[in-house]
Amino acid sequence: MASPQHAGTTHIVWDWNGTLLHDIHAVLDATNAAFAETGMPSITLERYRDLYCVPVPRFYERLMGRLPTDEEWAAMDAMFHRHYWERAEGLGLTEGAAELLAARQAAGHTQSLCSLAPHDMLLPLIRTHGIDAHFLRVDGSTGDNAGGKAAQMARHLAALEGVGSDRTVVIGDAVDDAVAAAHVGARAVLYTGGSHSRASLEEAGVPVVDTLAEAVEAADRIASGVRHV
Numbered sequence: 001m002a003s004p005q006h007a008g009t010t011h012i013v014w015d016w017n018g019t020l021l022h023d024i025h026a027v028l029d030a031t032n033a034a035f036a037e038t039g040m041p042s043i044t045l046e047r048y049r050d051l052y053c054v055p056v057p058r059f060y061e062r063l064m065g066r067l068p069t070d071e072e073w074a075a076m077d078a079m080f081h082r083h084y085w086e087r088a089e090g091l092g093l094t095e096g097a098a099e100l101l102a103a104r105q106a107a108g109h110t111q112s113l114c115s116l117a118p119h120d121m122l123l124p125l126i127r128t129h130g131i132d133a134h135f136l137r138v139d140g141s142t143g144d145n146a147g148g149k150a151a152q153m154a155r156h157l158a159a160l161e162g163v164g165s166d167r168t169v170v171i172g173d174a175v176d177d178a179v180a181a182a183h184v185g186a187r188a189v190l191y192t193g194g195s196h197s198r199a200s201l202e203e204a205g206v207p208v209v210d211t212l213a214e215a216v217e218a219a220d221r222i223a224s225g226v227r228h229v
Contacts, residue, residue, distance in 0.1 A: 009109045010223035011163045015172030016115035018194025022094040030083035037079050049197040054176045093129055100212055101134040112137045114156040153180035169219035178204035189218045
């Protein structure tokens with residue numbers, strides 16, 4: 001595990017899917033496989049990124065022209081996850097992610113990971129990629145997703161001893177990562193390599209970048225500016 005946070009350093013809370021894990025093509029493939037089972041037409045990556053939003057039933061509403069029923073949503077969600085996890089084992093980290101995590105720790109900064117991916121499946125993946133030692137804490141979903149990423153982020157930061165929200169920057173690939181950061185009084189940087197288009201990310205009103213290296217640089221600038229206020 002990483003050492004406790006030093007005064008004045010930036011703490012980054014990383015998102016997993018679409019941020020540290022480069023899985024957008026597996027997500028798209030799983031989405032289209034689930035669509036094929038339900039008779040819905042497949043979609044392109046561009047259209048997926050333009051339409052994707054949370055809560056996810058709203059994404060299906062944009063595609064179908066109506067909200068799915070509870071039964072339809074449960075069936076589609078189960079189909080998607082079945083197809084996704086069939087593809088997950090072969091997924092790699094985003095380019096440069098492992099090196100960035102190691103460099104951050106070596107420089108005395110701290111990091112943690114907050115995700116809505118199932119906790120019992122998330123931990124083995126992180127260990128498989130050899131990055132678990134870089135995080136103060138890893139939190140995935142334990143089944144209760146009420147309140148979404150914002151509620152998860154609040155629980156995550158509350159469990160991080162000595163990490164203040166004023167020095168914390170969330171790096172993620174979705175608008176709900178920025179919403180979750182704001183919910184706990186932290187800042188956010190959004191990365192374009194995941195589930196959202198640049199245009200939809202820019203609506204969140206936070207920095208939007210195209211690489212994780214740029215995200216880390218932006219996070220340090222943001223946290224430094226807050227410390228010097």
